[in-house]
Amino acid sequence: MTTYLRYLLLILCFPLSVLIGPNAVSAAEKPFQRPNILFLFSDDQRADALGAYQNPHIQTPNLDQLAHAGFSFRNAYCMGSIHGAVCQPSRAMLNSGRSLYHVPMDLKGVKTMPQLLKESGYTTFGTGKWHNHRESFQKSFTLGTAAFMGGMSNHLKVPVVDLKDGKFENKRMGEKFSSELFVDATVNFLKTQPADKPFYAYVAFTAPHDPRMPPASALETYKDKQPPLPKNFMPQHPFNNGWMTGRDEALAGWPRQPEVVREQLTEYYAMITHMDSQIGRILKTLKAQGLDKNTIVIFSSDHGLAVGSHGLLGKQNLYEHSMKSPLIFKGPGIPQNESSEALVYLYDIFPTVCDLTQTSVPSGVEGLDLAPIWRGKQKGVRTSLFTTYEDLMRAVRDDRWKLIRYPQINKTQLFDLKTDPAELKDLSEHPEQQARIEQMLTTLKEWQQKTDDKQPLTSEHPKSEKIDLTGRKRKPDAHQPDWIVKKYFDSE
Template sequence: MRSHLNRLLFLSFLSLSILGCRSQAYRSEQMLEMPKPNILFIAVDDLRPELNCYGKSQIISPHIDQLAAESLVFNRAYCQVPVCGASRASLLTGFRPTRTRFIDYATRVDEDAPQALTLPQHLKDHGYYTISNGKIFHHLDDMKEGWSEAPWHPNESGTNWRDYVLEENIAMSAQNKGGNGRSFEIAEVADEAYFDGKTAQKTIEDLKKLAHKDQPFFLAAGFLKPHLPFNAPKKYWDLYDEQTISPAENNFRPEHAPDAAMHNWGELRNYADIPAKGPLSDDKAKKLVHGYYACISYTDAQIGKVLQALDDLGLADNTIVVLWGDHGWNLREHGLWCKHANFETSLRAPLMIKVPEIEGGQTTNALTEFVDIYPSLCELAGISVPHHLQGSSFVPLLTQPEQSWKTHTISKFHDGYTIKNDDYRYTEWSNAQGKIYARMLYDHRTDSLENYNIAEKAENESIIKQMQQTLYSAYPEELE
């Protein structure tokens, strides 16, 4: 609809372009009369930017790639916390994590930031019908007032993601008091046998219902795979030849990396077929990478079904589609698996947005953060931007993706605070008293894989001081 383009041009003209400043929403009587766009909000757990639309070729994901061809793809988007619950809490509230807020996977917004006005609540307050399917907040009942219907999950508790269908794994999990069986599963079953197939079905049913409502919608669909365990129908495993799969070659600790930067990948160690310590064999590493790829192809197929339904129902022309992965994931880089680290592989994640009548198939290298999503959707919806938001709207990038933009992004994990600019990533770990006990600096111009920590080289002290100044300004009460 032409109204979308008019709204976007209006907002782009008026949006603040000063880097580091919070974007503000501007509304006129004309905008108030414009029909609000629907929003399809697709979250994918543990998805790293290893897709064709990100210049990679090993993963088969035609539906996400097609969406990218119709979207603006953010090549340098970063989560605020490299763990699911905390990352989602930060994105959905617009708050950055702190030492006491949004710490780990079990984060609850209603405990860490009960005063927060969440994105679904704000949209609901402005006339949107809001639905949560699958994994959006980590806990199904967290900030549930923001949803027009009770949040839905294919597992009624909303907390069990293991999703086995083979009896041996179900039994193994039961013996572990509902814990983990094997780290992967290959079953000759239909897509709907696993949670994500059910989530796609439910989302399509909702689209059919919402197509007849005289009300804009915010429909959130949270897909679990490629989260562990790597369980997917056999046909998706069969897309790949395991013998051609190569796990990351930098299977070593970065030179001079501090102990604080490393971990024992406890999330993976909890599975029955993974040793409690030591590296994995090359064969096991290949099997896990194979499983990760198969799970992405499986989830891609489910997303394709949802996007096809959006189109078939005549909703695509009035619907903004946002797809994001909640954080990165390590596939043996630095000898690590899973996330839970302040490396680029844990923090960089996919983000793309399709806005009706805006040219797609574009990529921006502008530095962006997940706290930028909330204010951006507010502007695109033509509603006010809450003053508490700590991100900046990226709306101007939709029409001018090459323009100068943010100078840096900031993330943290536990005691580690990290800042990324065009050339470097700097991380420091400090205790509650602000005393620094470890630090890293990587030069992304010459070391994009972050294999050589150069923080302790005297010639880099001025670079570190400049980055510290910017980092500390974001956390004036926590860092010195």
């Protein structure tokens, strides 16, 4: 045998790992391990109601830790709503990846995010608030425990149901505070998950949505240290925006009393603090089960809430406090303690999850993948962002300027968010801003055309913007427990 043949035989007999190194073989042979997705979703939580987001007046240690260990999007928005229950369209958009005027509220005929993951091999689990009808929950989840099919409820008496083998069963009234009820269900689910099959867990809290009835232990946290009034607190909104006396706005009298707003804000914060403690139980279980290393944790909320800002209480307006939500991604491959000011929608989460799980994005999804932002490949996904509420308000913003248009009263507001993030100084009457207003109105109309919003921006017969609600009292709500009615209403 020649020397050449001996050398060739030696090469063929050697293991490939000896010739090119063991890492090359393992990298080639090791398949992509699809991550678990744990989605924590609160209800009515303002983007600034988080300690990690420079708010020293609220206690959220577990969410703060999540933010420090993950990547935050500081300009995350709900696009808006076609009716007063903003949480319903927000969740429809989130779970479909579609914009407001392109998605039915019952998600009929739409591929949902959990449905897509279920069809691609994930175990999908849902608990808590599902405000988009029973059938869409059935098609989306492998199983569900303590699922709430409504919009709001007494937190100690939440009507819930379980899902098993595609059928609902065990309809009952929850016997624990809502956040504890949903977290118990999640903890039990996590304890049964094998390491070799990925899961998607959707945990949709009803906190801090009213009725604001925090457990005494959470309220004690704020004893003798109530949070201050919002910087943009007003006794009454300066003009009639068209939704001044709706359900949410009737939860306090007019003019708004500082002590009443501070009390409601304290209860609101306490609800979030209690929810945060329960989220801590989930994260602790995730780690104890050895699932944390391959789990992407997402935290967000369906929209914000005024709670006294601009003289308003609810989310039926287009100010930053009501349309923005916290948004955090944490997990393998995601930078720690970093953030972005990119303009994003909550429905961008859908294609981002597709990226993270290597799942094809279905047709009809309009959201944009956010992962390239934290990977350093791009700074943003859009240059402007559009929000809308009923036929009453339309808004558009870019990286600095924001315009709000009120079609029913032919009124425009313009804010410089860089110098005035609290939206206190309306610049719409300044002569030097008229060209900017025209340009932003053009951008707004482009968004309307793109999203099939048919609302005219001008009324031929405008309503009066003047309104005076002085002396009007708050109204009790059917969902409020007797003790809340007694506390707030019997004295009036």
